[in-house]
Amino acid sequence: MNRIQQCEEKFMELFGTTPVKNEGTDPEFMRILQRFIFGEVCYTGKLDNRTRELITITVLAVNQTLPQLKSHVKAGLHVGCTPVEIREVIYQCAPFIGFPKTLNAIAAMNEVYTAQNIPLPLENQETIQDKERYQAGLAVQEPLYGSEIREKYSYLPDEYAEAVPRFLTEFCFGDFYTRKGLNEKERELFIFVLLSALGGADLQVYSHAAGALKSGSTSEDLLAALLHAMPYMGFPRMLNALNSIRPLL
Known part of the structure; x- marks a missing residue:
């Protein structure tokens, strides 16, 4: 064809x-x-329609292109993404793009769900209690990233040297990685794409590419994901991400 x-x-x-x-x-x-x-x-590449649509939804949420986001939420449902999977890729944007933009994306998603007669709220995906956030988050974080963040920001005054790595562990990993709906491999791949689309996060792009590889993705998965994201985020951000992950390929 x-x-x-x-x-x-x-x-x-x-x-x-x-x-x-x-x-x-x-x-x-x-x-x-x-x-x-x-x-x-x-x-181009071997990604299935479900993975491609979850990548697209991630990038559109980062870019706040909400009309297109609604179109691709519909497309995601059409090719077999579950409402929970779509919600999880949007929820996990929060540590990277902030709460207001994530709330905008959630509102756009929920408009589609309401129009599709999908009952809200969706089923709860929490797996831990609030008091477990740190230890549960650390159990995910350390095998992928070690104690790099804690060591890197040890130069800060004591209160901040403690708070910065703790917030990262509890919020990014404890609040989101411990949820059901996506597995660790999927979360790492989508966060790698998210950071690439965000721009100005080259160190984090590299770190999460390495994390994605540790979680079971291949270098071909990373390349296919970046190439698929390119029409939605532009060539410069794709090329910057490729330059960042070159040592891993």
């Missing part, structure tokens, strides 16, 4: 409809967009 035929096939798989031909106010631009993303990028 040529890329126009592949675009038509993939568009139907994801959205249950056909791509733009001459409809709308900017059909030329939409043809460029759709044929590139759905006729070429979606056929």
